[in-house]
Each structure stands twice: as structure tokens, then as C-alpha cells.
Amino acid sequence: MPRLVDTPFDRHFGLEIVSTGEDQVQASVPVGDEIRQPVGLVHGGFYAALAESMTVAATRAALPGDKVVRAHSAQTSFLRPIVDGTVHASARARHRGRTTWVWEVEITDDHGRLCALVRMTIAVRDAPGEAATPAA
Amino acid sequence: MPRLVDTPFDRHFGLEIVSTGEDQVQASVPVGDEIRQPVGLVHGGFYAALAESMTVAATRAALPGDKVVRAHSAQTSFLRPIVDGTVHASARARHRGRTTWVWEVEITDDHGRLCALVRMTIAVRDAPGEAATPAA
Amino acid sequence: MPRLVDTPFDRHFGLEIVSTGEDQVQASVPVGDEIRQPVGLVHGGFYAALAESMTVAATRAALPGDKVVRAHSAQTSFLRPIVDGTVHASARARHRGRTTWVWEVEITDDHGRLCALVRMTIAVRDAPGEAATPAA
Amino acid sequence: MPRLVDTPFDRHFGLEIVSTGEDQVQASVPVGDEIRQPVGLVHGGFYAALAESMTVAATRAALPGDKVVRAHSAQTSFLRPIVDGTVHASARARHRGRTTWVWEVEITDDHGRLCALVRMTIAVRDAPGEAATPAA
Numbered sequence: 388m389p390r391l392v393d394t395p396f397d398r399h400f401g402l403e404i405v406s407t408g409e410d411q412v413q414a415s416v417p418v419g420d421e422i423r424q425p426v427g428l429v430h431g432g433f434y435a436a437l438a439e440s441m442t443v444a445a446t447r448a449a450l451p452g453d454k455v456v457r458a459h460s461a462q463t464s465f466l467r468p469i470v471d472g473t474v475h476a477s478a479r480a481r482h483r484g485r486t487t488w489v490w491e492v493e494i495t496d497d498h499g500r501l502c503a504l505v506r507m508t509i510a511v512r513d514a515p516g517e518a519a520t521p522a523a
Numbered sequence: 524m525p526r527l528v529d530t531p532f533d534r535h536f537g538l539e540i541v542s543t544g545e546d547q548v549q550a551s552v553p554v555g556d557e558i559r560q561p562v563g564l565v566h567g568g569f570y571a572a573l574a575e576s577m578t579v580a581a582t583r584a585a586l587p588g589d590k591v592v593r594a595h596s597a598q599t600s601f602l603r604p605i606v607d608g609t610v611h612a613s614a615r616a617r618h619r620g621r622t623t624w625v626w627e628v629e630i631t632d633d634h635g636r637l638c639a640l641v642r643m644t645i646a647v648r649d650a651p652g653e654a655a656t657p658a659a
Numbered sequence: 660m661p662r663l664v665d666t667p668f669d670r671h672f673g674l675e676i677v678s679t680g681e682d683q684v685q686a687s688v689p690v691g692d693e694i695r696q697p698v699g700l701v702h703g704g705f706y707a708a709l710a711e712s713m714t715v716a717a718t719r720a721a722l723p724g725d726k727v728v729r730a731h732s733a734q735t736s737f738l739r740p741i742v743d744g745t746v747h748a749s750a751r752a753r754h755r756g757r758t759t760w761v762w763e764v765e766i767t768d769d770h771g772r773l774c775a776l777v778r779m780t781i782a783v784r785d786a787p788g789e790a791a792t793p794a795a
Numbered sequence: 796m797p798r799l800v801d802t803p804f805d806r807h808f809g810l811e812i813v814s815t816g817e818d819q820v821q822a823s824v825p826v827g828d829e830i831r832q833p834v835g836l837v838h839g840g841f842y843a844a845l846a847e848s849m850t851v852a853a854t855r856a857a858l859p860g861d862k863v864v865r866a867h868s869a870q871t872s873f874l875r876p877i878v879d880g881t882v883h884a885s886a887r888a889r890h891r892g893r894t895t896w897v898w899e900v901e902i903t904d905d906h907g908r909l910c911a912l913v914r915m916t917i918a919v920r921d922a923p924g925e926a927a928t929p930a931a
Contacts, residue, residue, distance in 0.1 A: 424579070431594035432575045436568020443560070457604070458567040459895070460868065460916065462734045463597045464761055464780065466754040481773060482738040486894065486920075487867075489736055489776065491763075501753060504761065506778065508736065508868065512894075595759075596732065596780065598870045600897055600916065602890045617909060618874040622758070622784075623731075625872055625912065627899075637889060640897065642914065644732065644872065648758075696851070703866035704847045708840020715832070729876070730839035735869045 402440060410480035412445040418471050428468040431503070434476075434494050435461050438505035441478050442490040446509045449483075459487065459510040465503050472497035478507070486511055538576060546616035548581040554607050564604040567639070570612075571597050574628040574641035577614050582624050582645045595623065595646040601639050608633035614643070622647055674712060682752035684717040690743050700740040703775070706748075707733050710764040710777035713750050718760050718781045731759065731782040737775050744769035750779070758783055810848060818888035820853040826879050836876040839911070842884075843871050846900040846913035849886050854896050854917045867895065867918040873911050880905035886915070894919055 404414050414437065416422065422433045439458050447456040475495045482489040487508060494503035540550050550573065552558065558569045575594050583592040611631045618625040623644060630639035676686050686709065688694065694705045711730050719728040747767045754761040759780060766775035812822050822845065824830065830841045847866050855864045883903045890897040895916060902911035 424576070428593075430572060430575065431597060432568060432572020435571035435597065435599065436566060439566065439568045440560070457564075458601050460601065461567060461571065461597070461599045462778065462870065463571065464754075464778065465594050465596065466756070466759075466761065468593070481776060482736075484738070486918075487738075489738065491776075504753060504763075504778065506734065506736065506776065510894075598734065598914065600890075600914065602892070602895075602897065617912060618872075620874070622782075623874075625874065627912075640889060640899075640914065642870065642872065642912065646758075696848070700865075702844060702847065703869060704840060704844020707843035707869065707871065708838060711838065711840045712832070729836075730873050732873065733839060733843065733869070733871045735843065737866050737868065740865070 402437065404441075409449065410483065412441050412478045414441050414476045414478075416474045416476075418469060418474060422474075423470075427470055429470070429474060431463065431465050433474075434465075434503045434505055435463050437474065437476050437494075438463070438478065438490070438492040438507050441476060442488075442492065442507040442509055445478065445480075445490075446488050446511070450511065453514045455512045455514045457510045457512070459508040461508070462506045463503060464505075467496070467500055467502040469494075469496045469502050474502075484511075538573065540577075540580075545585065546619065548577050548614045550577050550612045550614075552610045552612075554605060554610060558610075559606075563606055565606070565610060567599065567601050569610075570601075570628075570630050570639045570641055571599050573610065573612050573630075574599070574614065574626070574643050577612060578624075578626040578628065578643040578645055581614065581616075581626075582647070585619075586647065589650045591648045591650045593646045593648070595644040597644070598642045599639060600641075603632070603636055603638040605630075605632045605638050610638075620647075674709065676713075676716075681721065682755065684713050684750045686713050686748045686750075688746045688748075690741060690746060694746075695742075699742055701742070701746060703735065703737050705746075706737075706766050706775045706777055707735050709746065709748050709766075710735070710750065710762070710779050713748060714752075714760075714762040714764065714779040714781055717750065717752075717762075718783070721755075722783065725786045727784045727786045729782050729784070731780040733780070734778045735775060736777075739768070739772055739774040741766075741768045741774050746774075756783075810845065812849075812852075817857065818891065820849050820886045822849050822884045822886075824882045824884075826877060826882060830882075831878075835878055837878070837882060839871065839873050841882075842873075842902050842911045842913055843869050845882065845884050845902075846871070846886065846898070846915050849884060850896075850898040850900065850915040850917055853886065853888075853898075854919070857891075858919065861922045863920045863922050865918045865920070867916040869916070870914045871911060872913075875904070875908055875910040877902075877904045877910050882910075892919075 424430045478490045478492040490507045492505040560566045614626045614628040626643045628641040696702045750762045750764040752762050762779045764777040832838045886898045886900040898915045900913040
């Protein structure tokens with residue numbers, strides 16, 4: 388199971404991993420003012436943050452410890468606003484390559500309606516001497 | 524000048540608008556643990572959140588009050604990690620259409636190095652009876 | 660069934676619609692030099708062209724004649740090269756909104772391996788007086 | 796100067812490199828039926844094809860011969876249709892990393908109006924034993 392290190396960023400959002408498999412991970416977050424934009428909708432940037440936290444953690448959990456895992460790019464399409472209830476996110480690995488993993492993340496509301504799509508591309512690199520270098 | 528309504532989301536991140544013009548807007552955010560991922564880098568989702576807050580606010584400020592402005596999509600490329608100092612964001616409107624605005628946002632670090640690119644597409648709709656309907 | 664008007668562009672590529680439903684469409688194209696890049700792989704731009712031709716046609720077929728349908732954006736991830744055989748494309752409508760449709764298109768090779776993912780966003784507008792104006 | 800190998804794909808489109816620098820490349824293509832969609836606009840897939848041909852060639856030209864260069868992803872936003880005249884494309888390298896280059900390509904018409912934006916991400920890999928493996 389992906390181990391989500393407890394950070395102020397994730398803790399602020401109340402991120403909770405619901406369940407997970409080898410190439411799937413689900414998460415949910417209750418809607419509160421801390422993830423809403425000024426007009427009351429869940430902030431679009433939150434979907435990207437959620438998708439990255441889930442998929443980076445799941446990719447890291449699936450690889451040996453000598454690999455460095457980083458977000459490479461994210462494409463988010465906003466389809467339907469969420470204003471209350473719970474944000475449900477379900478990620479599926481579509482490509483698990485040597486240097487790149489690609490995840491598709493579906494965001495749904497409490498009625499099961501599709502609200503956003505995020506395609507997360509994760510870069511996988513060898514660890515030694517990489518820590519201080521650019522992700523890409 | 525875009526008026527950024529003071530919300531828990533933006534306040535959590537310490538977002539500050541530095542300066543702005545009709546089709547440009549700059550913002551900066553000091554790096555702290557609240558925007559870092561577990562391994563100490565600024566969270567990629569934060570760049571998307573920052574880009575959306577800036578460009579939605581700037582688009583809204585430029586249009587009459589009977590228009591509804593919403594994030595439509597975001598594409599973020601992560602080029603170089605930021606670990607401390609200040610996140611600098613500069614957005615430029617590249618297309619100001621009747622139903623869509625497109626902004627390109629550059630994220631740089633304190634040394635002026637390009638660290639991320641975000642292309643934000645904003646949907647513009649007529650307000651009456653739109654508030655409860657999907658953005659797209 | 661989406662009616663693919665016979666144009667020099669599509670004819671050049673040998674595009675063939677295999678089957679289709681209300682929110683799904685499949686197509687296939689035999690690999691030849693006309694869709695290869697210099698080093699022998701199928702040209703990435705071809706996947707975007709194929710995805711657009713399929714999804715614009717399918718969206719248009721599903722809507723009344725007073726709607727104008729245009730490509731709004733495309734995000735393509737290249738996962739595995741195709742060098743010969745047949746390019747298989749399968750598109751599924753994920754969002755059918757009033758002003759935007761979003762399709763996800765999977766490109767596979769003859770062995771059923773996922774080779775590219777394309778997310779096509781289609782803009783839907785009212786026809787009268789729109790013909791000469793920008794899509795967005 | 797990037798050497799564009801003469802292939803049926805590029806020849807079909809009449810692609811012509813106008814000028815180029817170390818991290819910039821321009822190209823132009825006359826509009827004809829071979830790049831138009833059924834309703835007379837330049838096909839959106841053509842912009843992606845053009846952007847890939849230019850930036851893959853320019854990246855390859857800038858690197859030593861033991862590197863393999865491949866399209867990794869493309870994000871295209873369609874802003875304004877082109878129906879005749881010449882398609883002008885101008886690409887600028889925004890990131891030249893060890894494993895990834897990112898180019899931004901602007902497509903304009905004969906009046907200098909911005910018609911499309913393409914962000915091309917190019918993967919750079921070591922050549923030996925790479926030819927038969929996935930791009931990513």
C-alpha cells in the first residue's frame with residue numbers, strides 16, 4: 388500500500404487513502420472551505436494536487452528504493468463542479484515504463500458523476516546523485 | 524487589479540499578487556512546509572492551484588459582472604524542482620475569446636530559472652441561470 | 660454512424676471507421692510510409708489527427724444540425740512506438756456537456772498493447788453566424 | 796540547421812523550414828486541401844504533426860549522434876481557425892534537460908494572429924539498445 392508521508396500539505400487537505408491495488412489507488416477528501424475557491428466550488432488546483440499525491444505515492448510504493456519518482460506533467464480537465472460532500476479520486480496506471488509511468492485519475496462526486504479527469508505522468512529515474520538535479 | 528477574495532485555500536498558501544496589467548498578472552508565494560511534498564520539493568499541485576487562482580481572478584477582473592468565469596483545463600509541465608526561497612509566477616493572456624481565455628503561466632525560482640509551465644484555459648459563460656450548471 | 664466526409668486529408672491516411680455506438684467510435688489505419696516519421700515509427704502527429712477526425716465526426720453525428728463542432732484542445736501521450744501492422748483507435752465520450760465534449764482515445768497495436776493516449780476536447784457552439792468566427 | 800529527412804509524411808504536407816537558431820526553429824506550410832478537414836479549416840491534427848516534425852528535428856540536430864530523440868507528449872490548444880494562406884509555426888525551446896526537452900510552438904496565420912499553441916515534450920535517451928524499446 389502506498390505510504391503517504393504525513394506532511395502539512397496533505398494534512399491540510401485531509402487526504403485519506405481508501406484502498407489500493409498494484410496499479411490502482413483510490414482516495415477521498417471531504418469538501419471544506421480549505422479546498423474551495425472564492426465562489427464555493429472545489430478549487431481546480433486541488434484536483435491536480437490530489438492526483439499527484441496519490442500517483443507519486445503509488446508509483447514509489449511499486450518500485451525498488453533506488454528509484455527517484457517525480458511528477459513530470461499533469462493535464463486536468465474540469466467537467467463538473469463539486470461544491471460539497473466528498474471528493475472521490477480513482478487512479479489507474481495505464482503505462483508502467485522504465486522511465487515514465489502514466490496514470491489516469493477520475494474525480495467523482497457523491498453521486499458518482501464524473502467531475503474531472505487528470506492524466507499524471509510520473510518520471511522514474513535512478514537515485515544516485517539525482518537528488519539535486521532537475522526532475523526532467 | 525484582480526481582486527483575490529480572501530479564502531482559506533489561498534490564505535493557507537500565503538498567495539500574494541505582486542503586480543498586474545490588463546493581460547498580465549504576477550504573484551509570489553514563500554516556500555514553506557505547507558506547499559512541500561514529502562521529499563521537500565514544492566508540490567506540483569501547488570503550481571496548478573497558483574496558476575488557477577491568478578488567472579481566474581485576472582479574467583474575472585477584465586470582464587463585465589454578468590460573466591461567469593471558471594477553470595476549463597490546466598496543463599502543467601514540471602521542469603526543475605523548487606525547494607526553498609520564493610515561488611514566482613508570471614501569467615500572460617495569449618487568447619481572449621468570447622467563450623475561452625488561454626493563459627500561459629511561467630513559474631520561476633529566486634534565480635530566475637524556469638521551473639514549471641502551466642497553460643490555463645478559462646471558460647467564460649453568461650451568468651443568468653448558469654451558477655448551478657456544469658462549467659463545461 | 661459518424662459520416663466521415665471524404666477529404667484529401669483523411670483519404671491520404673486511409674482512415675477507416677470500423678464500428679461505432681452513441682458514445683464510442685473505433686477506427687483503424689494500416690501503417691505505411693505516409694504516416695511514418697523519418698526513423699520509421701508512426702508519426703505522433705498522426706495519432707492526434709486520427710483522434711480529431713474520429714471524435715469531431717462522432718460528436719457532430721450525435722448532435723442536431725444547428726450545432727457547430729470544432730476541436731478545442733488535444734493532449735497526446737506517446738507510450739510505445741508502432742512501426743508496422745495496423746493502428747487501432749478506440750474513442751469513448753467521457754463528458755457530453757452543453758458546450759464541451761471530452762473524449763478519451765486509446766491507440767493500440769496489433770498485439771493489443773497501449774501505444775498512445777489522446778484526450779480530445781470538442782467545442783460545441785450554436786451555428787447561426789458562427790461559421791466565420793474563432794472556435795474559442 | 797535541423798535536417799528534415801524527406802519522408803512521404805512531410806512531403807505530403809509541403810513542410811518547409813524557413814530559418815532556425817540553436818533553440819528556435821520556424822517553418823511554414825501553404826494551406827491546401829491535403830491539410831484541411833471536411834468543413835474547410837486546417838486540420839487540428841496537422842498542427843500537432845507540424846510541431847512534432849519541427850521540434851524532433853531541431854532537438855536531434857542539437858544533440859550528439861548517440862542520443863535517441865522521440866516525441867513524449869503534445870498539448871495543442873486551438874484558438875482560431877486557418878482556412879487559407881500559409882500556416883506559420885515558430886518553436887522555442889523552453890527547457891533543455893538531460894532526459895527531456897520542452898518546446899513551445901506558436902501557430903500564426905498570414906495576419907500574424909495566434910491560431911494555435913502546442914507544447915511539445917521530447918524524450919532524450921541513450922542510443923545503444925534503445926531502438927526496439929518503448930519511447931517512454
